[in-house]
Amino acid sequence: MPVINKWLGRKVFATSLTFSAVFLSAASAMADVSWAVLDTRTGNILGHENAGKRHAPASLAKMMTLYLTFEAIQKGKLTWDDKIVFSKNASAKIPMKLWIKPGRSISVRDAVNGMIVISANDAATAVGEHLSGSEAAFARLMTKRGRQLGLRNTIFANPSGLTDRTSQLTTARDMAVLGMALERDFPKLFGLFSQPSFVFRGKRLKGHNNLMYRYAGVDGLKTGYTAVSGYNLVSSLGQGKGHLIGVVLGGKTARSRDAKMEALLKRFSTKGAVTAPPLVASNAPVPTRRPKRPVAPSETMDEVAIEQGDGDTEVALIPSAWQIQIGALPSQTTAEALLGKAQKFVRSIHGEAAGQIMQAEAHGTTFYRVRFDGFEDAKTAGKTCAALKRQKFDCITVKAN
Structure with a gap:
């Protein structure tokens, strides 16, 4: 690197053009x-x-x-x-x-x-x-x-x-x-x-x-x-x-x-x-x-x-108005098992749904809520819950904060 920097420091226009051509050629070859x-x-x-x-x-x-x-x-x-x-x-x-x-x-x-x-x-x-x-x-x-x-x-x-x-x-x-x-x-x-x-x-x-x-x-x-x-x-x-x-x-x-x-x-x-x-x-x-x-x-x-990497654009933030909850379980392991069991089915109904596990506490007890986010209105969330219930899952709709 020091040699390259010294070489670039000469500021010779023709040489710089040659360097650029070589670099672009190398990058193209790698691609x-x-x-x-x-x-x-x-x-x-x-x-x-x-x-x-x-x-x-x-x-x-x-x-x-x-x-x-x-x-x-x-x-x-x-x-x-x-x-x-x-x-x-x-x-x-x-x-x-x-x-x-x-x-x-x-x-x-x-x-x-x-x-x-x-x-x-x-x-x-x-x-x-x-x-x-x-x-x-x-x-x-x-x-x-x-x-x-x-x-x-x-x-x-x-x-x-x-x-x-x-x-x-x-x-x-x-x-x-x-x-x-x-x-x-x-x-x-x-x-x-x-x-x-x-x-x-x-x-x-x-x-x-x-x-x-x-x-x-x-x-x-x-x-x-x-x-x-x-x-x-x-x-x-x-x-x-x-x-x-x-x-x-x-x-x-x-x-x-x-x-x-x-x-x-x-x-x-x-x-x-x-x-x-x-x-x-x-x-x-x-x-x-x-x-x-x-x-x-x-x-x-x-x-x-x-695309990630050399870009410089902030990630778009997409608001989510409603969630559905399919369980509140005593351990993270059982919550993850339930999430894994339901995830494909929920996504087949609503492709934008994203599963998550939320830790919460009540009366000194820790529990883990299994929820899916990404529902724009109560009707869409309710429709997904109804389909889940037909598959023997518990389900309630929740207004996002």
Whole structure:
């Protein structure tokens, strides 16, 4: 870096033009598309193109941050209600983020939801610092644990995936393996990746994993964009008791990346199922376009602005007037089990619904409310409650504060 800075300091116009051309050429080369599709039930790569080529991961790195967060929870090193304090470094990260001031804190649950739904860079950084003391130390842990999981050609430099002056690289194959590891090792938490939005401090934050919203059967995982990486995507398609994990790296636009992923999942949920036993083609849902719906203003924004990474646009806050509650349980474990049981059904009725568990106290007793947010009026909330009751769930409607 000192040599480059000295060279740039010469201020020679022609040389600067040459440098710019070389840089853009390198960035363009890194953004050449590569892809892979993996079946989680067999661990087999069903198809790929340049799956071993290294790319900058962008926010796909947060998948590893989330893996380590889930692992810390599983081992008792973290709880969902633990507080994550934000340093000046974490608070200073560029959007997308939760806009937490230095010294303030949020729960582990909010940090996880922030990373998954809006790809919050400040939350990822704060979690990494909380677990390892610094971004650099956490990145070393990410890389080491990744190697143990089978990520042979991935080097992490920070918890968020933001462009770093040190090398931060991955491959389509490695990201598919990481997606499989998340499903395999945390089956009860894997559903968190399908959240379209979540409620944070009374406001609804909507994600931008557009393929998940538009095509039936696609239920997560993660988008990513920086100027260096291009448009990246890891998607999961439910298939029997497992998933197809698709990875596209280096797309030129979000739309072309999503179209590529859709084509791959359609292709390998049929042909791949036939050629790679024990998959059964009839059990493989093919992504189908959802019915047309009105387009929200936030969906007409410039693609770069709505992707996490090098953008600088604040997250749109979507108000929620009504909630539904399906239980108030004595333990968080039973509350999470109920939430997991009801989540898919509720979302099939009202696609904007977002599940959450709210801790409360009454008469010295702690209990956990299982609620779904995202209902714009009492009628919509009531309709969902009625459908839940027909499925033997308890349900009441609640006016949001």
